Amino acid sequence: MSKQKGWKELPIAGVCWKPATDYPTGDWRTFKPVRDPEKCTKCLLCPLICPDSSIKWNKTTEDIEFDYDFCKGCGICANECPANAIEMVREEG
Amino acid sequence: MATVQQKVLALNGDEAIALAAKQSDVDVVAAYPITPQTIIVEKFSEYVADGEVDTEFVCTESEHSALSACLAASATGARTFTASASAGLALMHEILYVTSGCRVPVVMAIANRALSAPINIHCDHSDSMVERDCGWIQLYVENSQEAYDSIIQAFRIAEHPDLLLPVMVCLDAFFLSHTLENVAVLPDEVVRKFVGNRQIPLVTGHEGKKAPFKLDPDNPLTMGPLDLYDYYFEHKRQQEEAIRRSPQIIRQIHDEYTKLTGRKYGNGLVDTYRLEDAEIAAVCVGSAAGTTKTVVDELRAEGVKAGLLRLRSFRPLPVADIRKALENVKAVAVMDRSNSFGGHGGAVFHEVRHSLYDAKSHPHVVNYIYGLGGRDMPQSIIRDIYGDLQEILRTKQVKEYVQFAGVRE
C-alpha cells in the first residue's frame, strides 16, 4: 500500500485525481465467463450489457474480448447470450 | 480621500445590496424570498425585467435549492449571488457546508432575522451565528453603506485564488434592510473594474494534467466525491488552511477599496472606536455599534474612558486584532444579539473571551444578551451596561457573567 498524500499535497476541494481504471475489480469474482468462439455469433449484445464494460469488441481482430482485469463475474453475459456461447467457470485460487 | 466621484442615493440596506450585486456583473442569481431579504430579490428582478443586468435570475422553489443552484452554477464558472435570512438560511444549512467544502466562491447576503419558534420576522443574529462553523467567511456590517461596500468586496474576497471560500455579508433585519440611508455609490464601470473577471485557478484532475477548476467538457473534473476516513480529515485541514489565509486577503481588498472611496471600516477585520485609552469597552457586531458610538461619545464628554470594538469579520475570528484593540481595557461587555441556550452566554462572548484568555492584560469579560426578536436596544440600556462595567472596575468583582439586557422580568 503506497503512502497516502498529506493535506499539503492533495489537490484542493476534493477533486479526484485518479481514473477508476487504475483500480482493477477483477479480483472480486468467483466465476469467470468463458466464451466458445464456435458458438458465438458476434451479435455484440454482451459488450452492450456488461455493467463493468468488461467485454470489448476488438476492431482489429474483429472479435469479442473479455477484460478480466475488471470483470466481476456477475454472469449476465452468460445468462443473456442468445447463442448460449458463454459459460461461467469457477476460478481456482 | 476618495479618488472616484460617487453619487449619494437614498437606499435601504436591501436596495444597496441589490445595487452592489447588479454592478458586480453577476452571472447567476438563484434565490428564494424571505422577510426581510425580499427587497433584494425584488429589486434584482426589476433590474432583470428592465434589461439592466445580464444575469440568469432563477426563482427556485426553496432556499435549499437556491443555494444548490448557486453552488452548481459557481462550479460551472459563473459568478453567483444569493440572499436569505432566518429559516431560509437554516434550510440551506446542509448546503452551506457543501459549498465551502467544494470551495466555490458564492456570495450571499443575510438579513439577520430571528429563528422560530415562535416565529419572528425581526432582527437578531441567531440565524448566522449558528452557521459560524460552516466554513464561510462572515462579515457583519454596521450600516447600509457598509453593506454596499462589503458586497462588492465580497466577490473579490471569495474569488481570490488563494482563498476560494464562499462569503456571507450579514446586515441587521429592518434596522438596516428596510431603513433608508444616504449611500454613496460608485459608478458602474468602477465597480466592474474593481471586481474584474472571475479568476479560475488550476487544479490537478484525473487525466494526469492541470485543469481549470470548473465543470468544463474540455477538461473534465469530478467534484464532490465520496471521501472515506482516509481522506476527509486532510480535505478539512485544507479548508482550515484556506480560511487562515483570509484575514490578510480581507484586509488587502478592504484597503484597495478604501483607495477608491475614502471609506474604511477599521482595518477591515475590526473597527475600533475611542479604544486607545479606554478602560471600559463594549464589543458587538452589527448595527448596535452605531447606537453604542453615540453613548460612548456622551460618556467621554462626561470624562468616562469608554470605547467600543466592533467585529466586522466574525469568521475568520480576528483573535490578534481583538487582543490588540482591548489590550489596555480593564472591563469588557460583549453584546450578543443571539443566545446559545445552556451555553453560558452567546457566541461573540465565547469567542472574545477565548481571544483574551491568553492576553497579557486579563480583563473582566461579561456578556449581555440583547435585542432578541427585534427588541429595540436603546441608548439607555447601553448606558446601563457601561455603568455595570464601571461598577466592575470599582469593585473588581463580577456579580453576573451573563445577563439579558432589555427583557421584561
Add this chain to the structure above:
Amino acid sequence: MTATSWKFTAREIVEKPELFTPGHRACAGCGPAIALRQIMKATRGPTIVTNATGCMEVVSTIYPYTAWKVPWIHTAFENAAANASGIEAALKAMKRKGRLDKDIDVIAFAGDGGTFDIGIQALSGAAERRHDFLYVLYDNEAYMNTGIQRSGGTPLGASTTTSPAGKVVPGKAQFKKPIAEIMVAHEIPYVATASIAYWQDLLTKTRRGLEAEGPAFLHVFTPCPRGWRYDTSKTIEVARLAVDTCIFPLWEAMDGEYGLSPQSKIMALKPERKKPVTEYLKMQRRFGHLFQPKFEHVVSDIQKITDQRWNRLLKKCNMT
C-alpha cells in the same frame, strides 16, 4: 417535439468511448451501472453530469478515483435537479456573455431515493421553471445505498429493511408512486419510461430527452440483485419480465401525447403474451413471503393494480 433522427448500430455504440468507465465499485450484476453506461453512450456532444447521493454516485467516485470521463458534480441527496438548474443557468449566462461558444447538455442522475421522495421538490421546481436538462431516474425501488430501506418507488408487497415482511405485515403496504405520470402532469416536453432489458429503446429515449428543448424526464427500471435478492446473472431477465408482465410498461409522452414503445405495444396488440405477475415476483426473494397462503391476497392486489394501471395507460395511448 418530434422523434429523434438519430440512427445507430450496435457496432457504432460498442465502439463509442466509455464515458462511465470500468473500475467503479458497483456490485456484480448492478442494474443502475448498466443503465448509466448505456445512457452515456447516447450523449451527443459535450455533457455535464450532476449526480444525487446514492449508489451510482458513491461507487463511481471514491476519492481519489473517478469513473467519469465527463465533468461531474455531486453535492447532496435531494438536489440533483437544483444543481442541474444552476448549471444550466450558468451555461446560459456564460454563453450570452461570450464566455462560452458551444452547446453543452446537462444530465442529472438520481436514484428512486433522490427522486420519488426527498428529491421531488427540486425536480418539480426545475420542471416548472423549464430548465433545459435531462433528468434520469435510475429506479431500483428502495434506498439501496443505505441498506435497502423502502422508498416511494418501492412496489406493493416488497420486503425492505424498513418495510420488512414479518409474521403479520407482508412488506410494503403502499403502492409505487406513479412518478412518470406526475412528471407528465408538469407538462414538460418529454417523459419516458425505459428499461435496461431493451438497450436500443433506452438509447433512443435518452437521445430524445437530450434533444428536447426544456426539461426531459427518463424513468429507467434498473433491478438490484442485492436488494431484490436474485442471482446476479438475472438482472436483465428480471427487467424484461417487468415489461412482459406490464408491471413496468415502456412508453413515452412527447408534449403530453402518450405512445407505447414497441415492447409494450406488443403486449397491447397481443394480450395473450402478457405474463401473470407471479412470474416476475417468484424470481425475487424480496417477494418470497407473498407465496405463503396468508399473504396470497397481496399477490392478487399486485395483479389488480398492475392491470388497472396498464388499462389506464392503454386508454391514454388510445389502444384499448
